[in-house]
Amino acid sequence: MAGTLVELTPEQIAAFAADEPSWLFGRRLAALGRVSELPLRQSKQTPLETAPFLAPDLAQAPSVTAGDVPAGVELVDLRTAIQEGQLAVQQHLGRLFTEGESRLQALHLATFAGGAFCRVGRGVELKEPLQLTVELESGALYAPHLLVVLEEGARADLIVELRGGAGAEAAVRGAVEIVLGDNAALNYTEFQRVPGRTQTYWPRRAELGRDAKLHWILADVGARLAVADTRTYLRGSGAEARVLASFFGGRRQHFDFNHVMVHEGQHTTSDIEARGVLQGRARAVYNANSVIRKSAKGASGWQHEHTLMLSDEARADLIPELEISEWEVSAGHAASAGPVDPMQVYYMESRGISPVESRRLIVAGFLASLLQDIPLASVRERIADIFQEKVEL
Template identity: 40%
Template sequence: MTTADLQIQERNLFTDWSARATARAADAGEPAWALERRSAAAATAAAMSYPDRGDDLWRRIDFRTAEAGIAGLDPFAPGPRARGVDDLPAPVVARMAGEAGNAGLLVQRDSDVVLEQTHPALEKQGVVLCSMERALRDHGARLADTLGALLHADEDRYAAISETVRSGGAFVWVPDGVEAALPLRLFQWMDGPGRLSAPRSVIVLGRGARATVIEEQLSATAEGLALHLGGTEVFLGDDAKLVYGTLQDWGRNVFHYGNQRARIGRGAELQWIQTLLGGRVVKSHSYFDLAGSGAQAFVHGFMFGDGRQHFHLHTLQRHLADHTTSDLLIKGCLKDHARSVYQGLIQVSEGAQRTDAYQANRNLLLSDTARADSIPGLEILANDVRCTHGATIGNVDEEQMYYLMSRGLQRSEAQRLIVEGFFVPVLDRIPLESVREQLRDAIEHKIG
């Protein structure tokens, strides 16, 4: 097939998807402005080409398998509606660890949100938790100036496709001055290969509001490609405080592409935890805008790869106002033939005096064939700032091993304790004990 043929085929695919997505969305009551944005995104997708190695953000990752297989994927695979937690896939139920009643819950299965279970305590406070479809119907005005405000369809072709076939995702709204009484837990589940999931979520905390939101992405490993193209936008009003965890543990057949954006207002604080365990090839962009004076972002994350997993995490700490703080720690642990790339940039704009920015990337290699790359960067336009960054890549320390073994621990056990300890600074940030426990188990399982 010639390049021209391929382009025609791709254009036809996006036209077809756009038509089907628009028809579904119109049925679901999506407002005109959102429908228009879909068609515009489809045109953008058709006009752009897939990002290639000429793009600095795509040079170190290989998404060609996803590119080649995308036409065979179904972005509209329906998920069976759940009447309660019991109707959900067992791995999702297991993650709730019996605490489903102590949280606001939203569960997406393939393309559909199948369970929205808020809680009387949250409802009384005016906290909103619902699917993006319901939010577009019932809270259109609140979404008009948030959905797409930080994340644009022309970011790259995947972002454009994601917006074209957008389906599912969560809307969270915490009113001014309200401290959400319970944590909000969001789940995304894919039932098998052949799926393209494209949820878009928006989380808004009003002035002085507080909340904890944990998002988990899960699927069983299966034969055949599945693709996740997700996007999340987070808005913190002045003096708000959000603890947000996004925990990815897809099956090993999933290609993952995620865009996360956060805008942090005056005096507000974001505690961000991001963990990447699953997937086959994983590309994640997390950008933090410290938009108001005194805004703070604390970012803790890890990637743990085995087999032939390949992770690429890109972070951006964007200091747009004075007296802002960002403190970032990303850890990478790689075994077998796994590979990780951490690419992090601190940007300080001209007016952002008295900025305090920190970025650390620590990598631990458990085999000779694993590889970690660390690419830090600084762009500073203000003159009265403190910005530091540092990166390390190394093997398990032999002196640590000797010390533990001198206490009777077998080599494998000593290594397990050291590797588990490596993840602890990130795990410690996870607010729910049961979630922390599950992650600890997943790590232990992965260490083998």
């Protein structure tokens, strides 16, 4: 697969980026130069595929549609934002991916095509959530980049949906980048529902200023292979970040998720809550790490990961970690994976509830404690519904 990388030349990049400003072309070339030096950084348990290392076709940018956009907010296609010369784009695009960059991420920065840019202006507080849909079509490699910037004191909900037409056999090598200014607050919700033959490589990065707050609300149910590495840098003091991650894999789906909280500012708090359900022969590799740097006095970082196994053939590897370089902090983790309690199923069936409905109820109950922490009712209901539909007979 390394061969496909070598074949990607600066000329191809230039063709790619024909109508882009020179600063961006320079960045793309620099990223391409790093590709061959960088490590893969992929878990051993996850199969290495060729598709994400190919070059995307610019014409194959996924269609990105935004819902209504109120005053003080920009939500546009990334190409448009670049052409308009948005300063925030030049300032932030790709910046959060330079730390701990992997070969795939450098390749993404060299060749991303399409995506979206969202900016919520200083002090703008949105009442209604912003909506963004990334739609795949069949048989291509997509490389969208989502850049979200909330300026100081801005508050917003953003709901992103990744989906595609039935039968799409695409690969997605995208990225999400979120920058929160001081005292900004964002609930970022993402529904990953791409078709069952798609592969997704979807790293997410966020940087939080002083007293900023971020909720990552993630629901992964689609894809044959979904690899997502979510890193949050709590830079400003008092910043708070929370991951509320849910995933449901079936058949032979393979998930590889990594959640990392990096505490740099003092009195920063983070919490990773993940609830996964596996049925069929699905497999989940789940890593989490709370990193507390030397500067982060008074930080607190917690993790709770639980996986419910609906079949004997499903498999979960949960690997929680803590990396603490400061005194006076609080941190800890709890992780578990276990089968459905047969006595619960018996009890439900003894009331006339069918085996599949019993499992649906157990899945709903298993999710309840995660869902109750999700601020938007519509998002709670949607995740609950998606999970109910996925329970197989």
